[in-house]
Amino acid sequence: MLFSLALKNILRSKGRSIITLLLSTLTTILFIIYVAFMDGSHHQFIKSSVEIYTGYAHIDLKGYRDDSGYENLIEDADRIDKILKNDSSIKEYAPRFETYVLLSGDEKAVGSLLAGIVPSAEKALSKLQDSLIKGEYLSDRDTNAIYLGSDLAKRLKVDVGSEIAMVGSSIDYSIAADLFTVKGIFKTGLFEFDSQSAFVNKSYLDTVMMSDNIASYFTLNFHDNDRIDKMTATLQSSLPSEYEAVNWKTLLSALVQAMLVDSIFGYISISIFFVVIFFVIMIFSYVNIYTRAREIGLLRALGLTSKNIFGMLFTEILLLATVSLVVGTIIGASIAYYYELHPIVISGIAETYKEYGVVSDEVPMHFDLFTIAWNALTIFMLNIAAIIYPISKINRLTAMEAMRYV
Amino acid sequence: MKYLLSLLLITLSLYSNEAQNIIKKLEKNLRGDYMYATMKMIVTSKRGKRTVKIESWSKGNDKSFIKILYPKKDKGITFLKIDNQMWQYIPKIERTIKIPASMMLQSWMGSDFTNDDMVKESSLEEDYRAKLLSKKGNSATLELIPREDAAVVWGKIIIDVDLKNAVPIKQTYYDDRMKKVRVMTYSKIEQHGTHRIPMVMELKPLDANKKKNRTKIIFEKINYDAKIDSSYFTKHALKRYSR
Numbered sequence: 001m002l003f004s005l006a007l008k009n010i011l012r013s014k015g016r017s018i019i020t021l022l023l024s025t026l027t028t029i030l031f032i033i034y035v036a037f038m039d040g041s042h043h044q045f046i047k048s049s050v051e052i053y054t055g056y057a058h059i060d061l062k063g064y065r066d067d068s069g070y071e072n073l074i075e076d077a078d079r080i081d082k083i084l085k086n087d088s089s090i091k092e093y094a095p096r097f098e099t100y101v102l103l104s105g106d107e108k109a110v111g112s113l114l115a116g117i118v119p120s121a122e123k124a125l126s127k128l129q130d131s132l133i134k135g136e137y138l139s140d141r142d143t144n145a146i147y148l149g150s151d152l153a154k155r156l157k158v159d160v161g162s163e164i165a166m167v168g169s170s171i172d173y174s175i176a177a178d179l180f181t182v183k184g185i186f187k188t189g190l191f192e193f194d195s196q197s198a199f200v201n202k203s204y205l206d207t208v209m210m211s212d213n214i215a216s217y218f219t220l221n222f223h224d225n226d227r228i229d230k231m232t233a234t235l236q237s238s239l240p241s242e243y244e245a246v247n248w249k250t251l252l253s254a255l256v257q258a259m260l261v262d263s264i265f266g267y268i269s270i271s272i273f274f275v276v277i278f279f280v281i282m283i284f285s286y287v288n289i290y291t292r293a294r295e296i297g298l299l300r301a302l303g304l305t306s307k308n309i310f311g312m313l314f315t316e317i318l319l320l321a322t323v324s325l326v327v328g329t330i331i332g333a334s335i336a337y338y339y340e341l342h343p344i345v346i347s348g349i350a351e352t353y354k355e356y357g358v359v360s361d362e363v364p365m366h367f368d369l370f371t372i373a374w375n376a377l378t379i380f381m382l383n384i385a386a387i388i389y390p391i392s393k394i395n396r397l398t399a400m401e402a403m404r405y406v
Numbered sequence: 407m408k409y410l411l412s413l414l415l416i417t418l419s420l421y422s423n424e425a426q427n428i429i430k431k432l433e434k435n436l437r438g439d440y441m442y443a444t445m446k447m448i449v450t451s452k453r454g455k456r457t458v459k460i461e462s463w464s465k466g467n468d469k470s471f472i473k474i475l476y477p478k479k480d481k482g483i484t485f486l487k488i489d490n491q492m493w494q495y496i497p498k499i500e501r502t503i504k505i506p507a508s509m510m511l512q513s514w515m516g517s518d519f520t521n522d523d524m525v526k527e528s529s530l531e532e533d534y535r536a537k538l539l540s541k542k543g544n545s546a547t548l549e550l551i552p553r554e555d556a557a558v559v560w561g562k563i564i565i566d567v568d569l570k571n572a573v574p575i576k577q578t579y580y581d582d583r584m585k586k587v588r589v590m591t592y593s594k595i596e597q598h599g600t601h602r603i604p605m606v607m608e609l610k611p612l613d614a615n616k617k618k619n620r621t622k623i624i625f626e627k628i629n630y631d632a633k634i635d636s637s638y639f640t641k642h643a644l645k646r647y648s649r
Contacts, residue, residue, distance in 0.1 A: 067615045071452040100512065104503045111509045165501040167494065173449065173456055173516020174479045177496040 002308060006315035016288055020320050021327075023284065027277050028328025028379045029335070031270070035375050036336035038266045039366035040343075042259040048360065049255055050248045052127045052188045053197075055219035057232055057247040059084070059239065064217060065246070068098070070171050074243070077215040083238060084218060089231055091223045094121035095215035097202055101168030101176075105156035112152055114168065116202030116211070125219055127188060128199065135160035135184035142201040145183035151195030153185050160185060170210045178208050189350060274382060281386035289313065289390045296394055297402025306395040313391045321383040329376040336372065339365040425536035425548050428567055433531050435572040435601055438630035440465055444475075448622040449517045458515055467529060469639040473647060474515075482648045485524070488639060492521060495644035502644050518588070518609045518621040522559065530565075533558050544570040571595050571602040586612050599630045 010017045050056060059080060064072040074080055077095050084093045097116035102109045119138035123129045128147070129137045138147050146164065148156075158164055162182045170176040180200065187194055206212045222231040228247045235245040249256055289296075296309055304312075343364035350361050394402070440463075447458045459476035472485040482497040492505045510522040530536075534550035541547075550563040561582040566575040577590040588611045592604035605625045613619075637643055 063615065071615070100509075102503055102505065102509060104501065109503045109506050109509075111506055111512075165496075165499050165503065167496060167499075167501075167503055169513070169516055170479075172453070173451075173513075174477060175483055175496065175515070177499045177501075179499050179501075 002311045003315055006312050006319060009312070009316055010319060017320060020284070020288075020317075021324050023281060024321055024324035024379060024383050025328040025331070027382075028324060028376050029332040031273075031379055032329065032332030032372050032375045033335055033365070034266075034270060035371055036332075036339070036365035036367065037363070038263065039368065039371065040340065040364045042263065043366050044343075044360065044362070044364060045259060046248070046252065046255060049190075049252055052131070052190060053193060054248060054251055055125055056221050056225045056228060057235070057245060058217045058219055058251060059235075059243055059245050060217035062242055062244050068216065070099075070169075070173070073171070073211075074215045074217065075213075077213050077218075079240075080215070080218055080243065084220065087235065087238060089222050089224070089234065091221045092121065092124045093218050093220035094118045094125055095202065095218050097205060097209065097211050097214065098216040099168055099209060101166050103152070103156060103198060104165045104167070105158040105162060107157060108155065109167075110152065110155050111196075113197045114166065114205070115197065115199050116205030116209070117199050118202055125221060128186060131186040131188045132184050133187045135182065137184050137186075138199060138201050140201060140203070142183065143204045144178065144180045145201065146180035147184045147186060147199040148182055149194035149197045150185050150187040151191060152198060153182065155195060158182055166208075168209070170208070171214060172210055176208050176210075274378075277379075278382055278386050281383060282389060285317070285387045286390040286393070289394050293394065293397070293402045297397070297399050300399035300402060309395055310391055313394075314387065317383065317387040321380050324383070325376050325380045328379070329372060332376070333367070333369075333372050336365045337367045340367040425538040425546075426531070428538070428546060428548060428569065428572075429531050429534070429536045429550070431572045432567060432574060433529065436603065437467060438599075438601060440630065440632065440634045442627075442629045442632060442634060443625055444627045446624045446626060447515070447517060448624070449515075449619075450621070451516075451616075451619045456516065458517075463634045463638045465634060465636075465639060471638040471643055471647070472524075480515075484644045484648045486639065486641065486644050487524060492524065493641060493644060495648055497648050500645075502641060518611050518616070518619055530563075532556070534563065539564070541569075544568060545575070568595070573602055573604050588612055598628050601630050603628060 059074075061072045061074055066072075074095075081095070084090055095118065099114055101112060101114045103112050103114070104110070117128070117138070118140065119129075119142070120140050133150060138145060146166075148158070153159065156164060160182050164180055164182065165177065166180055167175065167177045206214070222228065224231060228249070232245050232247040239245060299309060299312075300306070341364075343362035345361050346363055347361050349363065442463050444459070444461050447460060449456045449458070457476065458474060458480065461473045461475055462470060464470035468487075468489050470487045472487075474480045474483040484495045486493045486495075493502055494505060495502045505521055511520050513519070514521050514524050530550060532553075533556035534552055537549045537551070539547040539549050546567050546569055548565050548567060550565060552558045552560065552562070559581075561580045561584050563580070564578040566577075567573070568575050573595055574590075574592050576592070578586060579588045579590070581587045588609060590607060590609045592607050594605040595602055596605050597603075603625065605628075606622065608620055608622045610620045638647065
């Protein structure tokens, strides 16, 4: 009986119902989109940083991350290579040998990271090849060819075809020196990376540094990078105890923390929005209910208890909130899904925020059903909570008081 | 009370003067106008042991020229230090490279010394304020705190001195947070001309990751008396004397 009464009330006062529906539906949509956009931009930041060079996971000797000197190198890279080759969860992997050297053009010497990479394997593991802006990317047969970051090339005052001298330390700590010709120049957009990194074919660099069968670490991608924690833990169990498998969450922990802080601030701002929404709904419901005071008084006079009245009004809002929950979720989720596939392009954002690791003008939304579900339920609960006070207030009036209420 | 206080101040100032005099004497003994030396540097690390043979020429505290004699792979590599700047010549690529400031804290030739150690004309007397901590017979312990305007990387140095020979026995280096970071010990004192010199120096970093590391320098020949031609202290010398 209460349900049909509530339904009748909703259908009879169309204007009131539509406004309530619109208010909660729009709030649901807005909240879902806001969170999808925030998560999407965070994912984009991390994805850029991970995919440009770091990679989804590394295998290194325990202690290497604290002291990346020559004392913590993988001394038997072939052994790790074999383990990785036989691991079906790994999509692609490659060893890297990283060292700090002095690079010198004609005039100036600059301290830089020099990494020996397997050029063909890196195509799938990093964005090094995609970031080429001049000359050519490295090949597996290159010898004295070097691939330089654009800002490093500027600092050294060199261009494609220029000769540069490299002085570093071999792994036996004798001096390693060689001359290289700039084969290509890349620009990833990460300023620090572009101004301090140079790459050489690993098989050649190994002859200069005496690092044959030695690697600083292996970088790898899993088939299922979304379940990275589980994948990393499984991989760890197949490694000899002196090695560790770490994923991007650890490798880029500073960035992950920065994103977390940003999310917290995001939620703080959205909670202010919640407070506003809560009061808007409450005031709106309050006004609505009090305009129906005479009607409610009449119902009480006809024999309905205050409990019945509470039930009727609560059912009304429950029905409206459920409809807006469903409609809002469908629309919000569709928008999030669409913009995940077709990211919003904000031209100039990469240029403005390049030092924060933004390398693309595209900002996708993040479509995640769990997040969408809790977002929608939060607004639903907010709707319900906002109605409790007005209902309980009107229920305190007696039938006569309510009927005389102006 | 006043009397006691002034007595204390006088004693303190006498102590600090005494400490400063010890450092002065020490530096005078160790430093000559010119110095020629050949030495062996033994670097021990987790990766094993490595010996480098070095020939060096220096003038005062701010000009020096170093040539690597051994291992064969590094033979002929030369270093020139003038004031706070350092250049390096590598015969294999026939290039002279100036070591930039950003690389100054990198290890020198894989040893526990940094490029900065090689370059800094750290004069204990000029850069530090000395305080006598203890004195017993011929040995004393001093605390050296950097002067406000001194460009040094250490928070303080504790130095044990052999007063009779005016040579250091042990130097403990602290960083700016007063954490012990490395210890240098000196031994095998020999007379060379008017100078008494510790012929063996050993540097040991105290970092937990470098437990096995140490760098030992053993002087083989040392000569304070011969004047060194000024041509050694020019950039041309890097290539010229590399052979």
